[in-house]
Amino acid sequence: MYEKRLNNGLKIVEYPIDNAQSIEIGLYIKAGARYENKGDNGITHLLEHMHFRQLGNMKQKEIYEYAEKMGSTLRGTTYKEMLCFNIKVRPKYLKKSLNLFEKIITTYEWTEEQLKSEKKVVISEIREKEDNNENQKIIDRVIWNKHPLSNSILGNASNIKRITLQKLVQYKKKIFCKDNMLLVITGAINEEEIIWINKKFEAIAINECLQKINSNNMNDGQFKRKHNYLMKNYPEWNLINMQLIFDVDLKQIKENELLFFNSIVGGGDGSYLQQEIRDKRGMVYDIYSYGEIFSDKAVWSIVYSIEKDQLYLSLNVIVKMLKMLKTVISQEDIEKNMPFFTENLWYWTEGTKELNFQLGNDFIKNKIGLTINERIKENEKINYERMQKVAEIILKNKNMSLIAMGPIKGR
Known part of the structure; x- marks a missing residue:
């Protein structure tokens, strides 16, 4: 490079x-x-x-x-x-x-x-x-x-x-x-x-940055929410759309750690959420999680749609599972997900687009651009003890917000 x-x-x-x-x-x-x-x-x-x-x-x-x-x-x-x-x-x-x-x-x-x-x-x-x-x-x-x-x-x-x-x-x-x-x-x-x-x-004339770009950095006061829930009634909808959102402090958790945690919990077909909520219980057609990562803050979300009469049961099951994650994430989970963060990075060399975008995105986030080998080495440092710690840091009541949209009234 x-x-x-x-x-x-x-x-x-x-x-x-x-x-x-x-x-x-x-x-x-x-x-x-x-x-x-x-x-x-x-x-x-x-x-x-x-x-x-x-x-x-x-x-x-x-x-x-x-x-x-x-x-x-x-x-x-x-x-x-x-x-x-x-x-x-x-x-x-x-x-x-x-x-x-x-x-x-x-x-x-x-x-x-x-x-x-x-x-x-x-x-x-x-x-x-x-x-x-x-x-x-x-x-x-x-x-x-x-x-x-x-x-x-x-x-x-x-x-x-x-x-x-x-x-x-x-x-x-x-x-x-x-x-x-x-x-x-x-x-x-x-x-x-x-x-x-x-x-x-x-040979191209490039402008000086005469005016500093306003970065609008996120401070803790801006990130804390006045209310940690929102329920919006759409009586004509068939299902309730649910989103559980957790604040992520990037000073405590690295971006690749959040992505790895997401892969274990809800980012893939074999994840905990998919196995328990969809495959085992058949409560939803699909349930997934994702991280939204910016320069100085991130959020991690769980998203699914569910029948009204299954809403409270689904929340109870998910909350119980999230509590368990602080201790149940194992070496087996690491071994199962590690190929997505090591071997699969070489797919970037086949398409060129993914690698290009990642290097650009690193610049936007003020991060050092890494080669594929360097990214793999960083990911290989992740172990199950660290993932349990990541779960402990993220999965706290004070970090969580809930959004429900659909045929729902009251709380």
């Missing part, structure tokens, strides 16, 4: 993969709902869209055709803490595809008409997803209280309408700066190509 900060300040990571048949290119920028305030929430997502209206002298149709002639698609995605652009190409299209990323970094000119048209697209997307977004907003507010992580990625229609072209360009200049973005190239590249890539992107 080659990691370098070019003379113009741009940070770049190149990760050659032997025998790879493709190259994944990703540009990762610290931006998104976490870095937005109430008045401009949604601006990052709108900015993402504008890059598909025009890149340099290439109009929308030309951008699509340029990628299609390489047998690929340029992708843009906005997350809570990250804006990214990605493309996957055959090795012979490396230089051609990198032209798109040069244009993404250097394009600051759009027309009022283009902005007006793209606002309509974004507002249509917001309205199309309005019902689901409304429930997600409720869930996010319970989880993140008033912290900007509770902001919607898409924003709202009134915000989008108010964003001017000048404000959008100023915002791009603010976030597309030296210390705030990373270019990652993984796959079938060699040393000669790496030298060429570095020279190409070193």
Whole structure:
């Protein structure tokens, strides 16, 4: 793995993969709902869209055709803490595809008409997803209280309408700066190509980060919730959607430890939750858990849907199981799940996309980017005593919140 900060300040990571048949290119920028305030929430997502209206002298149709002639698609995605652009190409299209990323970094000119048209697209997307977004907003507010992580990625229609072209360009200049973005190239590249890539992107003028990006760091006061439960009655629903949420302090628990714990408890078909609630008792069609991890905080959730008359029984069974986890996690659990965190990481070299995204995500979270071998060594340090300790740290009443949505009344 080659990691370098070019003379113009741009940070770049190149990760050659032997025998790879493709190259994944990703540009990762610290931006998104976490870095937005109430008045401009949604601006990052709108900015993402504008890059598909025009890149340099290439109009929308030309951008699509340029990628299609390489047998690929340029992708843009906005997350809570990250804006990214990605493309996957055959090795012979490396230089051609990198032209798109040069244009993404250097394009600051759009027309009022283009902005007006793209606002309509974004507002249509917001309205199309309005019902689901409304429930997600409720869930996010319970989880993140008033912290900007509770902001919607898409924003709202009134915000989008108010964003001017000048404000959008100023915002791009603010976030597309030296210390705030990373270019990652993984796959079938060699040393000669790496030298060429570095020279190409070193010639680009990169903005200084004149204004510090507001990180909106999470403190304990923001993370604690006024209420640790939410019940919303939807009498027309057939099932009750349940979500049990636990706060996770990343100062006490490493990201890979949380992911390993999740795999044991509810992340796979052979997990404790799947075996007990679905396979043994047949109470639900599906039950799973997942971790939502950000730069300084994380939450771990259990999610399932259930018939109303099974609700209290399911909660009793789950709570009893969670209490037992502090002592029942065994060496057998470690051995069963370890391949997902060791051998399976080598699958990243087949697709190139997963590794590229992980390196970009590490940068966003201010973590050191690790090679696959280094990640495996970190995961191999995990043992059952540590997993029992992780269970003890996470599974406390003060850390838990509960959300129930469906045909439910009262408490």
